Amino acid sequence: MPTPVIIDCDPGHDDVFAIWLAAANPEIDLRAITSVAGNGRIEHTTLNARIACTVAGIHGVPIARGAAEPLAQELEPAEWIHGANALGGPELPEPTVPLDERDAVQLIRDVLTESDRPVVVIATGPLTNIAHVVQRHPEVLAKIDRVVWMGGSTGRGNVSAYAEFNAWTDPESIQVVLDSGVAFTMVGLNISHQALITPQVRARVRAAGNRTGSFGYELLEFFCSTYNTFEGMPDGPLHDPITVAMVIDPAVATTVETRMDVELKGTETRGATCVDLLNITKRPKNATVALDLDVERFWSLIEAAVRALD
Ligand code: BDR
Ligand code: CA
Secondary structure (H helix, E strand, O other): OOEEEEEEEOOOHHHHHHHHHHHHOOOEEEEEEEEOOOOOOHHHHHHHHHHHHHHHOOOOOOEEEOOOOOOOOOOOOOHHHHOOOOOOOOOOOOOOOOOOOOEHHHHHHHHHHHOOOOEEEEEOOOOHHHHHHHHHOHHHHHHEEEEEEEOOOOOOOOOOOOEOHHHHHOHHHHHHHHHOOOOEEEEOHHHHOOOEOOHHHHHHHHOOOOHHHHHHHHHHHHHHHHHHHHHOOOOOEOOOHHHHHHHHOHHHEEEEEEOEEEOOOOOOOOOEEEEOOOOOOOOOOOEEEEEEEOHHHHHHHHHHHHHHOO
């Protein structure tokens, strides 16, 4: 039976591929998409979620707008990577897929309440909405199978020396979710930088020969060009869909049960995820952390999803 899933995201180029993979793969029952501010302001990420579905012909999945600001700081969108509208590159169509009347927290609560089975919450942006669910609706947490989050890193960051963008944007939200006791998987830069969008990968996406493939190809070209400019990586990393791939096929990545904490203070390290891989602190394990990606298995899933869509 397919796994019920909610995607909470801030599209964003790689978020779009996460939505597409979840919608197209038969192992996933995509119950809702919720937007959060991150790569762009909430107006853009919400619109982009609807555009991602419109382009790929994804209908019937409710899309709701989420938090406009992180819990305790002002948003700084990642325009240098994703462009001013958070989805630089292709010409963006007017979305035909509607916006749900509920906000993200209400929609997540409703989906969890109505599900007869635990739901996997996949988060590919800052954890703001999920923290709001924890704070406002603790009664539904038992219906969350686990939160699988793209963010953080076991090592270096990409916004500061040790902070990854989603973590850096809303560190307090990570703490709230970890403290809730809900099962938590971190998919950080240490694994996402193994999913490099080589020219061969881009060609495979375009070769699908459909609208999703050509739109996706333009997204990837733009994303790789900004990664080249700002991080010296001509083959940028497709971070977010690794979360979805791990729900579809656990063999796509190795993981370890470990202790992770988030730095909320540090003068240079706020937003850093401190992953105690060597069990130095002897503190209770509170997370599953992804380590190594089966790269070809991952790209095969992406290619099949793009081909299966419009
Ligand atoms: C993360 O930040 C965003 O730019 C991407 O969408 C991804 O979720 C990578 O640091
Ligand atoms: Ca994202």
